[in-house]
Amino acid sequence: MLTKAPRGTKDITPKDAYKWNYVENKFREICSLFGYEEMRTPIFEHTELFKRSVGDTTDIVQKEMYSFTDKGERDITLKPEGTAGVVRAFIENKLYADTQPTKLFYITPCFRYERPQAGRQRQFHQFGIEALGSDKPSLDAEVIALAVQFFNEVGLKDLAVSINSVGCPTCRAEYNAKLKEYLDAKSDVLCETCLERKDKNPMRVIDCKNPTCKENLTDIPFMVDHICDDCKDHFEKLQTYLKEMDINFVVDKTIVRGLDYYKKTAFEIISNDIGSQSTVCGGGRYDGLVEQLGGPKGVSGIGFAIGAERLLLTMENNNIEIENPYATDIFIVTIGDEAKTKSFKLLKDLRTNHISAENDHLDRSVKAQFKYSDKINAKFTIVIGDDELANDTATLKNMSTSEQITIKLSEIVKELKTRL
Ligand code: ATP
Ligand code: MG
Secondary structure, eight states: TSSSSOOOOOOOOHHHHHHHHHHHHHHHHHHHTTEEEEEOOSSSHHHHHHHHHOOTTHHIIIIIEEEEEETTSOOOOOSSHHHHHHHHHHHHGGGGSSSOOEEEEEEEEEEEEOOOOOOOEEEEEEEEEEEOOOHHHHHHHHHHHHHHHHHHHHOOOEEEEEEEEEOOOHHHHHHHHHHHHHTTTGGGGHHHHHHHHHHHHHGGGGOOHHHHHHHHHTTTTOOGGOHHHHHHHHHHHHHHHHHHOOOOEETTOOOOSTTTTOOOOEEEEEEEETTTOOOEEEEEEEETHHHHTTTTTOEEEEEEEEEEEHHHHHHTTOOOOOOOOOHHHHHHHESOOOOOHHHHHHHHHHTTTTEEEEEEEOOOOHHHHHHHHTTOSSSSSEEHHHHHHHHEEEEEEETTOOOOOEGGGGGHHHHHHHHO
């Protein structure tokens, strides 16, 4: 028990941590190219925030949240996704009062109580962006372009970008009525979940994975075929901008976002590269969310989230190599106590000059120290023994050529700077 991490969690050991650093740094770099700045929010929030923002009828809120009551009797939940906290922080810190739009990104762990399997954990990580304060389709195009460039730059090139419009409150009311009428007539063939959705959140029936529902609902009406002129214009402009950037996309009428505050654009990016049948990125416009969470009226937003574990899995399946930047320049082999003491000044000089350096911590024999130097792939080994001590020199050995020179201790840094 003590030596076993909780179910659904994973350690990221040095064998993998550099890969995480790579994708995180790449994400930061791309966000910065597009003018997005980092927002960090707490790991836990008031449970009510997620109920309101993610939505009462979703799997996340109904079954997956890590919720608890804290010692002050507050209902607290570990964040199951990134948007709610960022939007809460946007409101609380009055970022809407600054020049708009507000363009934010985050990298965060998330927590969902789910059955663990490949690419599905209880603690996982999301990279995401949120762009608030403009409802113009140019922002939608920018958000999609950012995701596409990020995937391309980490080596995933074969992407399927699917977009849809889920309308707005005006056109959705009319559509929902039509959809409900259609679903009422199909009541006898709907699965139990869909029967419930039909009344609470009819659009989510389109999302049902149950084969019987799928089979019987082939002529289900789609929102995008019933959108109003304003939504249509928005959707068309988005497509024009995407074409201008040569971003290939398809309109997928089945992409839904069931909650009321979602509006207009919804999109998904699927990697067609091997071993990734699932969505690597999902996003959409949430024009009512800021107001719903107690912020000012009419502040719209759009964002996406990328599952980091699935991103890394997909990269691995496609044999995308990430170089491990870890490298030691120098290992200092010392012979005897006095030499060991002397090595500390040299270590300090090297490290101060940003030359990475290590020495022995296990009182190894000289032979074993050389072996260790080999194992950590040091570029040079410096030897300090009795002779060297007497002359204030050291032996500098190039580990790849085995070339060896004797050099004054005071000149090592200068010499290495020309050689590394
Ligand atoms: P799924 O259908 O796989 O359960 P979801 O619809 O619940 O996904 P979102 O809420 O849209 O997923 O989260 C965005 C991304 O986060 C997903 O595309 C996925 O990559 C990742 N993700 C979601 N849940 C998990 C999890 N339990 N473990 C690892 N990654 C996850
Ligand atoms: Mg899920």
